Amino acid sequence: MVAQTFTVDLNKPLVFQVGHLGESYQDWVHRPIVRKEGPRFFESDFWESLTRTVWWAIPTIWLPVVCWCISMSVRMGHAFPQIALMVAFGIFAWTLVEYVLHRFLFHIETKSYWGNTVHYLLHGCHHKHPMDSLRLVFPPAAAAILCIPFWHLVKLFATPSTTPAVFGGGLLGYVMYDVTHYYLHHGQPSNQVPKNLKKYHLNHHFRIQNKGFGITSAFWDIVFGTLPQSKAT
Secondary structure, eight states: OEETTEEOOTTSOOHHHHGGGGGGHHHHHTSOOOOSSOOOOOSSHHHHHHTOOOTTHHHHHHHHHHHHHHHHHHHTTOOHHHHHHHHHHHHHHHHHHHHHIIIIITTOOOOSHHHHHHHIIIIIHHHHSTTOGGGSSOOHHHHHHHHHHHHHHHHHHSOTTTHHHHHHHHHHHHHHHHHHHHHHHHOOOOSHHHHHHHHHHHHHHHTOTTSOOOSSOSHHHHHHTOOOSOOOO
């Protein structure tokens, strides 16, 4: 784990080490260590606890919020077919957000100290330790903060009565994304569709890391030309 004159000590908290890798960070972070035990991020137990999330916390916390948002649009007079359309649109919009974030933010190339540090926290840790089961879903505290700008983004193109259902659909899409992501790493699918999706995602981790950015589907990879040549791992 040597980069120029700096050596990353995997037995010590990593977050404030990785920045020192400089230009070598990109090579280091894309050489995965495949084991279920994740590394320690921070010395502080409090900050460390905020980086670890069990997968079932995501549906437990966010599905009631989804239902509440949808119920707001129902109370404003929208019928079931309209609600279903709004929720479906929100889910579809989320798939684009999922792709854009993964491709342009999570895979941004960094080399500065703080650039490497922030990237490692956002996504680099997942590529370095892809089987870390407690860092496969987004921490709820961070997700709650991000909900605010996304709510206001939906308000820009939706009416006051449709905004809650569209936002709820987007949030439901996020829940589906996070649960699916966990399953693709730790589940053992028996049906062909999830089997292919698992191969597709593991291909992104272990073979062609600059393509295959879709998690719940390959749709936007096809649209934007980032579909890998082969889905085989």
